[in-house]
Amino acid sequence: AQTVTQSQPEMSVQEAETVTLSCTYDTSENNYYLFWYKQPPSRQMILVIRQEAYKQQNATENRFSVNFQKAAKSFSLKISDSQLGDTAMYFCASLMNRDDKIIFGKGTRLHILP
Amino acid sequence: DSGVTQTPKHLITATGQRVTLRCSPRSGDLSVYWYQQSLDQGLQFLIQYYNGEERAKGNILERFSAQQFPDLHSELNLSSLELGDSALYFCASSVLGRNSPLHFGNGTRLTVT
Numbered sequence: 001a002q003t004v005t006q007s008q009p010e011m012s013v014q015e016a017e018t019v020t021l022s023c024t025y026d027t028s029e030n031n032y033y034l035f036w037y038k039q040p041p042s043r044q045m046i047l048v049i050r051q052e053a054y055k056q057q058n059a060t061e062n063r064f065s066v067n068f069q070k071a072a073k074s075f076s077l078k079i080s081d082s083q084l085g086d087t088a089m090y091f092c093a094s095l096m097n098r099d100d101k102i103i104f105g106k107g108t109r110l111h112i113l114p
Numbered sequence: 115d116s117g118v119t120q121t122p123k124h125l126i127t128a129t130g131q132r133v134t135l136r137c138s139p140r141s142g143d144l145s146v147y148w149y150q151q152s153l154d155q156g157l158q159f160l161i162q163y164y165n166g167e168e169r170a171k172g173n174i175l176e177r178f179s180a181q182q183f184p185d186l187h188s189e190l191n192l193s194s195l196e197l198g199d200s201a202l203y204f205c206a207s208s209v210l211g212r213n214s215p216l217h218f219g220n221g222t223r224l225t226v227t
Contacts, residue, residue, distance in 0.1 A: 035215055043202060044116075045157075045218035091156065093216075101170045102147065102216055106156040 002027060004094050006105035013082055014113050020067075021077045021108045023092030030054075033095040034068070034075045035102070040088040048090070051075065079110075087112045117141060120205050120219035128227055132193040135222045139186055139207030145169070146188040147216060148180055149204040157204065163188055195226045 003026045013019040025034070036048040051059045051068050058066050063083075067076045079086055092105040117140035127133055139146050148160040159172035163182035174180075177195075182188040192199060202223050206216035 047215045104157040
């Protein structure tokens with residue numbers, strides 16, 4: 001079964017620091033897609049970044065970047081120069097090529113401290 | 115604004131009742147997903163439709179059902195409601211290209227008393 005694991009239930013960092021959120025996934029496929037979503041206190045689900053498994057280059061979106069290690073099935077999110085507005089729940093998600101289910105991890109609650 | 119519209123925003127009902135949640139996908143998106151998020155939990159995949167047909171099924175209870183209509187809007191029906199069904203129900207849509215992310219609605223908050 002397709003699984004996504006986020007091993008850090010909760011994290012806190014000081015504003016302006018860099019923080020890395022971990023995510024591992026399980027698949028036997030070679031081609032798939034990975035996503036990070038952010039859920040602030042408003043409960044909206046917002047796409048942060050996405051990565052295609054066939055691309056070796058790590059995706060980057062402004063202060064957000066990923067470290068995609070295909071062999072290790074690891075997909076971590078790095079937030080640089082963290083801001084108070086980054087306080088949110090962060091979910092890692094996977095989409096396998098063989099079906100269309102997008103499966104989410106249980107999330108990491110991130111607190112950015114002033 | 116994601117372009118995905120969910121109604122109602124809030125719903126309060128009693129145990130044993132039946133409710134219908136509605137979702138209008140983003141313009142051009144053919145695929146609709148339903149997720150359930152209980153308090154402080156992750157998103158549980160319920161079901162997915164593509165262009166009117168069921169495409170994938172997750173841990174959806176038999177008391178729950180869904181459909182997607184010809185105009186692509188979708189409805190999630192929850193019946194014989196129990197206290198444990200209280201949750202935030204999200205609808206999301208995508209183009210269903212392999213690189214297409216989900217665009218989420220703002221959710222329907224269901225409270226069963």
